[in-house]
Structure formats: C-alpha cells, structure tokens
Amino acid sequence: MIRLVGILVGLGFAFVALISFAFGIGPAFSVLSEHGHFVEPTAEHEFHLEAREPEGGFAFEGPVGKWDVAQLQRGFQVYKEVCSACHSLNQVAFRDLTQLGYSEAQVKAEALTWNVPGIDPDTGEDVMRPALPTDYFPKPYANAIAAAAANRNAIPPDLSLMTKARHDGTHYVYSLLTGYRDPATFGLTSGETLREEFPEFETPEGLHFNPYFPNLNLAMAAPLSANAVTYADGTEASVDQMAQDVAAFLTWTAEPTLVKRKQTGWWIMLFTLFVTVLAWFAKKQVWAPVKPHRRKD
Amino acid sequence: MSFPWARQYTPSNGLTRFLDEKLPLPRLVYNAVGAGYPVPRNLSYFWNFGVLAGFCLVLQIVTGVVLAMHYAANGTVAFDSVEHIMRDVNWGWMLRYAHANGASFFFIVIYIHIFRGFFYASYKPPREMIWLIGVVIFLLMMATAFMGYVLPWGQMSFWGAKVITGLFGAIPVVGEGLQVWLLGGYAPDNAALNRFFSLHYLLPFVIAGCVILHIWALHIPGSSNPTGVEVKQESDTLPFHPYYTAKDGFGLGVFLLAYFLFVFFMPNALGHPDNYIPANPLSTPALIVPEWYFYPFYAILRAFTFDFILPAKLWGVLAMFAAILVWFFLPWLDRGPVRSGHYRPLFRKFFWFGLIPCMAALFYLGGAHAEEPYIMLSQIATAYYFLHFLVILPIVSSIERPDPLPYSITEAVLGSDKKAVLGENAEPVAV
Numbered sequence: 001m002i003r004l005v006g007i008l009v010g011l012g013f014a015f016v017a018l019i020s021f022a023f024g025i026g027p028a029f030s031v032l033s034e035h036g037h038f039v040e041p042t043a044e045h046e047f048h049l050e051a052r053e054p055e056g057g058f059a060f061e062g063p064v065g066k067w068d069v070a071q072l073q074r075g076f077q078v079y080k081e082v083c084s085a086c087h088s089l090n091q092v093a094f095r096d097l098t099q100l101g102y103s104e105a106q107v108k109a110e111a112l113t114w115n116v117p118g119i120d121p122d123t124g125e126d127v128m129r130p131a132l133p134t135d136y137f138p139k140p141y142a143n144a145i146a147a148a149a150a151n152r153n154a155i156p157p158d159l160s161l162m163t164k165a166r167h168d169g170t171h172y173v174y175s176l177l178t179g180y181r182d183p184a185t186f187g188l189t190s191g192e193t194l195r196e197e198f199p200e201f202e203t204p205e206g207l208h209f210n211p212y213f214p215n216l217n218l219a220m221a222a223p224l225s226a227n228a229v230t231y232a233d234g235t236e237a238s239v240d241q242m243a244q245d246v247a248a249f250l251t252w253t254a255e256p257t258l259v260k261r262k263q264t265g266w267w268i269m270l271f272t273l274f275v276t277v278l279a280w281f282a283k284k285q286v287w288a289p290v291k292p293h294r295r296k297d
Numbered sequence: 298m299s300f301p302w303a304r305q306y307t308p309s310n311g312l313t314r315f316l317d318e319k320l321p322l323p324r325l326v327y328n329a330v331g332a333g334y335p336v337p338r339n340l341s342y343f344w345n346f347g348v349l350a351g352f353c354l355v356l357q358i359v360t361g362v363v364l365a366m367h368y369a370a371n372g373t374v375a376f377d378s379v380e381h382i383m384r385d386v387n388w389g390w391m392l393r394y395a396h397a398n399g400a401s402f403f404f405i406v407i408y409i410h411i412f413r414g415f416f417y418a419s420y421k422p423p424r425e426m427i428w429l430i431g432v433v434i435f436l437l438m439m440a441t442a443f444m445g446y447v448l449p450w451g452q453m454s455f456w457g458a459k460v461i462t463g464l465f466g467a468i469p470v471v472g473e474g475l476q477v478w479l480l481g482g483y484a485p486d487n488a489a490l491n492r493f494f495s496l497h498y499l500l501p502f503v504i505a506g507c508v509i510l511h512i513w514a515l516h517i518p519g520s521s522n523p524t525g526v527e528v529k530q531e532s533d534t535l536p537f538h539p540y541y542t543a544k545d546g547f548g549l550g551v552f553l554l555a556y557f558l559f560v561f562f563m564p565n566a567l568g569h570p571d572n573y574i575p576a577n578p579l580s581t582p583a584l585i586v587p588e589w590y591f592y593p594f595y596a597i598l599r600a601f602t603f604d605f606i607l608p609a610k611l612w613g614v615l616a617m618f619a620a621i622l623v624w625f626f627l628p629w630l631d632r633g634p635v636r637s638g639h640y641r642p643l644f645r646k647f648f649w650f651g652l653i654p655c656m657a658a659l660f661y662l663g664g665a666h667a668e669e670p671y672i673m674l675s676q677i678a679t680a681y682y683f684l685h686f687l688v689i690l691p692i693v694s695s696i697e698r699p700d701p702l703p704y705s706i707t708e709a710v711l712g713s714d715k716k717a718v719l720g721e722n723a724e725p726v727a728v
Contacts, residue, residue, distance in 0.1 A: 009623075011688060013619060013683040014679075014681075016601060016605050017601060017676045024602055024669070028670065028672075038670045063562055090377075157574075165570050167570050169570065214583065254573075261390060269561070275550055279546045
C-alpha cells in the first residue's frame with residue numbers, strides 16, 4: 001500500500017516537474033537560437049568585468065601573508081583625505097589604529113583632529129567635540145536621509161566591511177577605484193565594443209560608467225586623481241598606488257584579525273597533523289592483532 | 298539488547314563500585330561506546346560519520362553558548378554585536394568562524410552519514426527506528442541552521458528569512474496568517490529575530506535528546522556493516538573500545554584538518570558576501586540564496602514554474618517538504634531482502650549513476666541564478682529525485698537478483714568462516 005501510494009506520489013511530482021520543463025523549454029530555446037545564449041544578453045551581462053589583481057598582489061594574501069604596515073598607513077591616509085568625505089567607517093575605533101603601527105600618543109593626536117558628536121557637560125546640549133581614542137570614526141552624514149540628499153539619492157555605503165561584503169572584495173575595491181572608463185570607447189579585450197554591441201546603452205546623467213560595478217553605472221564619480229594625497233613616506237601617489245593602498249586598508253578594517261588568524265591556523269594545523277599521525281599509528285597498533293590474514297581454504 | 302558475548306562492566310575500585318550502585322553512569326558509557334558494545338569488525342570509514350556528527354553537535358553547542366554570551370538579538374544592534382565578537386571579544390573571531398564553518402561541516406558529515414545509509418540500506422529492518430529518528434534529527438538541524446543564519450542580521454539573513462517564511466504563505470487559506478504568526482509581523486523584524494534566537498538556542502538540545510534516542514535505538518540491533526549481513530557470532534564483532542575508538546580517533550583527526558583549513562584559511566568561502574551588509578528591508582539582493590547545505594531543496598523549490606491545477610509556488614513548497622519526508626518511508630519503499638549496495642547490482646547502478654549525479658546537480662543548481670538553462674536542469678533533476686525514491690527504488694528492490702552474500706562477517710573479512718580469529722566458531726559452514 002505504501003509503495004503504491006509512493007509510486008503515485010513520485011510519478012505525480014515528477015510529472016508536474018516535467019510539465020514545468022515542457023513549458024519552459026520552448027521559450028528557453030527560442031532565446032538560445034536568437035542570441036546564442038539562454039539568457040538575453042544585456043550590457044550588464046556582457047561587459048561587466050571580474051575584479052582584477054594589482055601587479056604583485058597584496059602582502060597579506062596567501063597562507064603566510066602579512067600586513068604591509070606602511071601600506072596600511074598610506075591607505076588610512078587615503079581614506080581620511082578622500083573617502084571619509086562621504087563614507088563612514090562604523091566598525092572601526094581610533095584605538096584600533098595602534099594596530100597600524102602608530103603609538104598611543106600618535107593615535108590620541110590623530111583622534112583629536114576628528115570631531116564627533118558629544119554632549120556639553122555643562123549645558124547638556126548636543127555639541128561636536130574632538131574625538132578620543134575610544135571613539136569610533138564619525139559618520140560624514142547625520143543620517144541616511146541627509147546622506148541620500150547630498151548624493152543624488154545614492155547613500156554612500158559604510159566601508160568597514162566592504163572587502164568582505166563583495167565577492168573577491170579586496171580586488172573589487174582596487175578594480176573599481178581604477179576602473180572608470182569612457183562608455184563611448186570601452187571595449188573588451190576580445191575586441192567587442194560597448195557602443196557597437198549595445199548602441200542604446202547610456203550612462204544616465206549624474207552616474208559614472210565603471211565596468212567593475214555590477215550594473216556598470218554608479219553614482220560615485222572617480223574619487224582618486226593623481227597626487228590627490230601627498231604620502232608622508234614619499235611614495236608616488238598615482239591612482240593605482242592609492243587604490244591599492246586603500247584596498248589594503250579596507251581589508252584590514254574588514255578583518256583586523258586576518259593575519260593573526262592565519263598565523264594561529266598554522267600552529268593549529270601542525271598540532272592537529274601531529275595528533276592525527278599519532279592516532280594513525282595508535283589505530284594500526286590496536287588493530288594489528290585482529291587484522292585479517294585473508295586466505296582461501 | 299547487545300550480544301551475549303558482550304564484555305561486562307566490572308567496577309574496579311571503591312569509587313566506581315559506589316557509582317555503579319548509586320548511578321551506574323560509567324556502566325552506561327561502557328556499554329554504549331566502550332568495550333561493552335560489540336561492533337561488526339568490518340566497518341569502513343563511512344561508519345565514522347556518526348561519531349563525527351556527534352562531535353560536530355558538541356562543537357556547535359560549545360562555541361554557540363560562548364557566542365551567545367556576546368551576541369545581542371535585537372535588530373538595531375545584532376549586526377554590530379557580531380562585529381563586536383569579531384573585533385573586540387578575545388578569540389571571538391575564532392569562535393564565530395568555528396561556529397559558522399562548524400555548521401557547514403556538520404552538514405557535510407550528516408550528508409555523508411545519510412548517503413551511507415542510502416547505499417547500505419541501513420534503514421531496513423531491524424533499524425527502521427534509528428532511521429526515522431535520524432530523519433527527525435536532520436529536519437531539526439535544518440531548522441536550527443536556518444534560524445542561526447538569520448541571527449547576524451545581514452542582508453542574506455533578512456531576505457532568507459523573508460523567502461523561507463514566505464513559503465508558508467503559499468499554503469492555501471491559512472498560509473498568510475501562518476506566515477505572520479511565524480514571524481510575529483508582516484516582515485522579519487525584532488519579533489522574528491528574537492524568537493529565532495530563542496529557538497536556535499533551544500533546538501540543539503532537542504537534537505541532543507534525539508541523538509540519545511538515535512543511539513539507544515542503535516544499540517538494540519547493533520550497528521549495521523558494509524556487507525549488510527547481520528552479526529551471527531562473536532568472531533563477527535570487536536569491542537567498540539579500543540578498536541573503534543582508535544579508528545574513529547584517526548578519522549576525527551582527518552576531519553579536523555579539513556575543518557581547520559576552512560576556519561583559519563578560508564573562513565568565508567562557504568558563506569555569502571551579502572551577509573556582511575547590514576539587513577536592509579528596502580534593498581533586495583540580486584540573488585537570494587540560502588546556505589549551501591539547503592541548495593538541493595532550494596533547487597527543487599524553484600523547479601516548479603508552471604501552474605498545474607495548483608499554483609507553481611505551492612507545488613514547489615510541497616515538493617521541497619516531500620523531498621525530505623519521503624526519506625521517512627524508505628524502510629517500506631525498499632523491500633529487497635539484501636541491504637548492502639555491494640550485493641545489489643541494479644540498485645547500485647541507480648545509486649551511482651542516478652541518485653549521486655542528481656544530488657550533485659541539485660547542489661549546484663540551488664545556488665545558481667534562477668535562469669536558463671539552470672531551471673530546466675533542476676526540473677529534470679527534481680523529476681529524477683522523486684522517481685528514484687518513490688518509483689525506481691520500490692521496483693528495483695522487487696525485481697533485482699542480488700549477488701550471493703557472504704555467510705558471515707567473519708567470512709567476508711577473513712575469506713573463510715572456518716578459522717575464526719576471535720573465539721571459536723561453533724557452526725562451520727562450507728561455502
């Protein structure tokens with residue numbers, strides 16, 4: 001009885017799934033024969049680029065990678081002098097900057113150059129006061145509405161976790177910052193140009209074309225221009241250099257424990273490997289007396 | 298329960314004698330996972346995964362309890378409290394990565410454990426009850442994991458909660474009311490987050506209770522084994538300790554190496570980047586997907602696109618639940634006399650060339666964009682899934698001629714049952 005009901009139920013579900021299949025196959029293959037793809041090609045589909053790696057990669061990548069502290073400091077400078085005008089860094093406190101190689105006195109001095117919302121101890125009124133190391137980085141806008149109003153309705157996202165919140169985040173940030181192109185001349189390495197393939201493609205007024213952004217047009221104008229910052233260590237502030245530095249800095253803000261995690265991991269892996277080898281020999285020894293001496297007789 | 302030749306626990310000193318008299322806990326452990334539990338001597342490493350699953354449960358409970366000390370289940374601060382764990386709590390990042398990847402590895406272990414059961418037909422008499430409790434544990438795990446994924450209150454948490462509870466909205470008449478009741482509102486918010494946290498903390502202990510029942514039920518017939526031939530004599534078995542404690546210890550080491558590789562070197566590889574964006578009810582992610590371990594069932598859900606009598610969405614929901622519920626009926630759907638797939642040539646072909654590719658496809662398709670050709674493929678895979686369990690399995694088990702079985706486990710291991718290594722063999726049989 002169970003088997004009979006089961007067979008009927010199984011045939012039923014399979015039948016309905018195959019009906020869905022039968023009704024979907026026609027439209028799917030008409031799209032395929034028309035475009036050579038199952039999905040109607042769109043500019044976003046065809047001309048979106050995967051994030052790319054800067055030449056030489058990043059120091060913290062790979063199983064033994066370490067922070068390049070000088071690079072993180074430069075990246076912080078880029079954030080401070082460029083990004084922080086619009087983007088918040090909610091998860092990071094000034095005290096965290098000691099991890100970038102700054103002394104406590106330097107961090108204290110740095111914090112004092114930022115203003116955070118506070119309360120006047122005498123009157124209780126809302127005031128702005130210089131930050132302390134325990135304060136978090138202040139938001140550039142009072143609230144989301146103010147942020148949207150100042151940026152043509154596009155709210156600049158918080159950057160603390162940006163490199164974890166995007167696929168291949170570090171490379172994405174680097175690629176996006178260096179990826180602004182002119183849509184009129186943009187083409188793929190295969191030779192196809194956006195203009196020819198999608199003549200109707202337009203970057204709306206107030207948006208900016210960038211093939212690394214999922215829908216190709218984003219509200220942020222190219223934020224970096226050569227020598228936008230003057231690096232204290234004398235590094236030449238090219239757009240590529242600044243993009244790399246700030247991408248590294250944002251990788252640190254997203255996961256300050258990244259290097260510690262990998263270093264801890266090595267010890268734990270080695271220890272576990274050692275114990276596993278011991279366990280293997282223990283198992284061999286325990287089983288030796290009862291291991292089959294396979295014979296046919 | 299247990300076999301007549303099982304070793305007996307003898308308390309060796311005053312303390313254990315005292316305990317054995319007042320509360321025989323050492324005796325219980327001795328009989329459950331100690332020398333007092335005779336186990337087939339021919340278990341492969343596929344029989345390691347029960348112990349590994351138990352280890353994962355303990356791991357999740359221990360890391361979870363500590364995480365709960367620092368987590369705040371409130372929509373305004375939940376996301377930040379998780380980041381607080383990652384940044385400010387000592388070793389908080391390790392706990393959280395261990396817990397998140399622990400869930401994934403728990404599911405890897407459980408899927409292997411379940412598919413071991415499929416191949417060796419471990420669900421067959423006399424082990425139906427073990428199997429039924431196992432399916433209940435799997436359902437509880439899915440609920441627990443789903444609610445756990447909501448807690449960080451990222452974009453995928455929020456939209457996942459919305460989509461999954463929205464499934465109940467597909468039920469006619471009561472659906473919408475049920476969805477609102479489940480969420481405590483019209484969309485996921487504080488009420489939902491709080492109850493999910495409460496249940497996420499509760500259910501693991503319900504699972505632990507079910508695991509005790511699972512093991513209890515296991516100890517009545519004893520473990521199955523790769524030949525599917527029942528234990529006949531002492532030479533077929535070995536005491537669990539030290540033989541299988543040693544073997545499982547090595548297996549645990551290998552498991553931990555794979556697990557730590559993820560925790561320490563690619564902790565976010567199994568997650569979704571969108572969950573590092575705080576939940577935003579006004580912004581829908583481009584692709585809403587559950588965690589990878591739900592992909593097969595998500596693919597089945599999305600495979601139904603045509604309103605055949607019932608709305609397509611309702612078909613999808615029914616099929617998704619049926620896809621798991623069908624496992625409950627396996628002991629009665631598969632009626633062949635032989636258990637192990639090693640001796641069932643036709644069954645084995647459908648397992649390796651039907652079920653495994655079908656599941657692999659569903660795993661892939663559940664995470665893919667809802668577009669062609671993925672939808673068509675998931676429709677074929679879904680159809681096969683139901684045909685496999687409900688049509689092919691009953692028919693194959695009726696018509697196939699199994700290969701000859703070994704007389705006993707001893708014979709399977711030693712090539713002959715005549716000269717048993719452990720103890721004397723009372724009934725020599727010529728084969």
